[in-house]
Amino acid sequence: MKSNALNFSGGPGALPEIVIEQTRNAIDALPETGISVLGMSHRSDWFYAVLAEAENNLRALLGIGQEYAVTFLQGGSSLQFAMIPMNFAAEDSSPPEYVTSGYWSARATAEAARVTSRTIAWDGKATGYRQLPELHELDIDPSAAYLHYVSNETVEGLQFAAWKSDAAVPLIADMSSDFLSGPIEADRFAMMYAHAQKNLGPAGVTVAIIRRDLLERIPDGLPAILDFRTHVAHGSNFNTPPVFAIYVLNLVSRWLRDSVGGLDAMQAINARKAQRLYNALDSMGDAVAIHAARPWRSQMNVAFTFGDARLDQAFVALAGEHGMVGLEGHRSIGGLRVSLYNAVTENAVDSLAELLLSFGKSRL
Template structure:
């Protein structure tokens, strides 16, 4: 197996081999047009059809009705952190509430506070961000503009279970690192957003799924490019969109629908991958420490450490010799991190677990 197949990076992450092959061909020339995808006009009929297909595939995968708009935007989740309160935290509502469960939700809360008054519904700092709250037990006031949370914390390796209750206030979720990794009830949310460099494709595009009734809250006077209504009205083509990233995203949605068989099938694969890796780490006993408490372990990002930076670095080097890449932990907490995004295969996880067991026999 090559290093592309054994890419456990936290992002940009691995892409399916079939998507990479189609992308390679498209960079030279799209079969339909004879023109490189890198030079295709965003005003072409081909690109309009591509946007329509990408939206159709997402609706099919998520079971979304026309009550929701889907847009393809730029700026990553970082732009959304500010845009969301600018658009939806209007007068007549109590300040929006934020769950701080790790590095990225802390960033989201900090950015939102720069443009609107916010409240913290829960903060896991006292646990070192090793556990999560029950969202339906936070006691959110019904006049709150919205409740925001990050469904999967890539840095600490924490993941919320899918939300299945009827939310008392609009529920907004940053699903950047676990979007389309499992089946869930998308209609429980007023907004879902996810940048692409985890499960959806290369960096450059962010999917925003927005309940249309939420758009009625948006105040007039926002700069056009910061107003969600602009992007909905222009069909994700207000300014030059990231054509290449949207093309690859569309290939990934085809792969999920027609090769994998939908989100329930993808969920089963991801559950097996995560179970195999966590079982291996648990069997190593005191040799390793997993960051997240057992109940909240992420299926997408497994953060762990040998407890000694020298051993962590040594394992990264040994793994790289076997073609395994992307295991370095996030700079904020160090250690190691294996990301098991959709395109990471079960065979790749077997290679990683074998390398872990061998390393521990020889060095720990």
């Protein structure tokens, strides 16, 4: 029997059990209103309170002040790939610079080219996206509009060890798959954004946190819905927002605050989970190939293969018999992938590691 507790999918990913229970009840009827969350108006006082609490919870968890605007948008990171250059590739600056470190950052780099001139500051394609650069060592034009990178590559299982760059230009990060997985030095960023379905909640909402001085460089004449200033001015309620997704995001933020105890505690849990899984894989020696080079291994996504598609498929089938789901690798590289998002428990990772070791002994 499949289990929410054993969901290792790359996205949509696992949700905390308490959040699933609260959401199930809210679909029937919210305790505050007696109406299903699926039928609540985005103009109701109840929803304005949800927006306010979700913003306040994110500010508290991340330690960000009013110099940043917090917005809840739609369209996922894919829309941000276009909106960011539309808004921030200023005519009086040099082209923005992009780090291309994997599948998703390559998508961002390509989309930016549809909107503006841009420079590729670093590209890992030649080495199969198995390693990452040191951001502070990149040769960035000091007059560039901004530097964009993806903090964690979900497909290849790569993660930047440090959340910072010494570049003098505004730093913009797509944090979709490791947002809220641990504390960050938020004041180093001009913009951070993350779509839900990893650590935030169900798909449908994207959080964009933007330093207010960056908003001043947005050109006039953009379509209103593609102008970040519109969403800031309307408190994320310019058009009908994804009420349900934002409600569940708020429940997740409460869980992180009240049950987990904040992002330092979350980071410690995630580090233990990743170490347990990598230890199991490393103990299998050459029988397993982990995609990412050791210094850049992700705590969120572990991509690997047994070197034979039949063995990979056999393990997915065996895991399914034990209730484990979501272990298939991304279509672009195949193999296997284990996603260790916040809601994946340490017990779940222990069970998976034990099954991997048992599989190795019996099949390899």
